Amino acid sequence: MSEQQPESIGRAWLDVVATARRSAADGLVVGTSGNVSARVGDLVLVTPSGVPYDRLGLRDAVGVDLEGRQVLGDLGPTSELPLHLAVYRSTGAAAVVHTHAVHATAVSTLVTEVPLVHYAAAILGGPVRTAAYARYGTPELAEAMLGALADRTGCLLANHGTVTYGDTLDQAYERTAQLEWLCRLWLTASSVPGRTPTLLDAAQLDEVTEALKGYGQPG
Numbered sequence: 001m002s003e004q005q006p007e008s009i010g011r012a013w014l015d016v017v018a019t020a021r022r023s024a025a026d027g028l029v030v031g032t033s034g035n036v037s038a039r040v041g042d043l044v045l046v047t048p049s050g051v052p053y054d055r056l057g058l059r060d061a062v063g064v065d066l067e068g069r070q071v072l073g074d075l076g077p078t079s080e081l082p083l084h085l086a087v088y089r090s091t092g093a094a095a096v097v098h099t100h101a102v103h104a105t106a107v108s109t110l111v112t113e114v115p116l117v118h119y120a121a122a123i124l125g126g127p128v129r130t131a132a133y134a135r136y137g138t139p140e141l142a143e144a145m146l147g148a149l150a151d152r153t154g155c156l157l158a159n160h161g162t163v164t165y166g167d168t169l170d171q172a173y174e175r176t177a178q179l180e181w182l183c184r185l186w187l188t189a190s191s192v193p194g195r196t197p198t199l200l201d202a203a204q205l206d207e208v209t210e211a212l213k214g215y216g217q218p219g
Ligand SMILES: [Zn+2]
Pocket: 033, 034, 080, 098, 099, 100, 136, 160, 161
């Protein structure tokens, strides 16, 4: 990127790249299959299509406006751009993380809502829904995702992966990690032959949501 770009954009871009690399290092994505974005004013910085994250540097920044028009960089934005833009247009999000995390994607093929096996669901705003399948990169998928995200900060995409958002890249990333963990937990508990996991009810989750407002992170 050119020297004329404000420093804050450069910093935000490096944070986007660092978060994308972290998702690969933590095993939430394989290769270049996920994508990460951050909003700086009316600019959305987003990982490019098909470039390994370890090759991305300061000069590779890709930025689009909220209509998806490219306003920064030479590399093309991710094909999942419609998902990211739909979140920014509909919420106050400052960051979006999309992955194909294996346990979460497995659960997306099994249920329309992640069973309440743990109160960590409160971190995502309640029981996490699965958006109906539509091909990647389509407005249909973005629309299904928005429905599943109502009053939530994350959802599953059927036979595809996860989407979470937050006020910061760290928060959006943490929500993805918690969602993947939650799905792994349910798969583990529900795979015990002859047994069915006990679930929390809505009132028990509401109680945790209230407690979170006062005490920050759950214990
Ligand atoms: Zn995807």
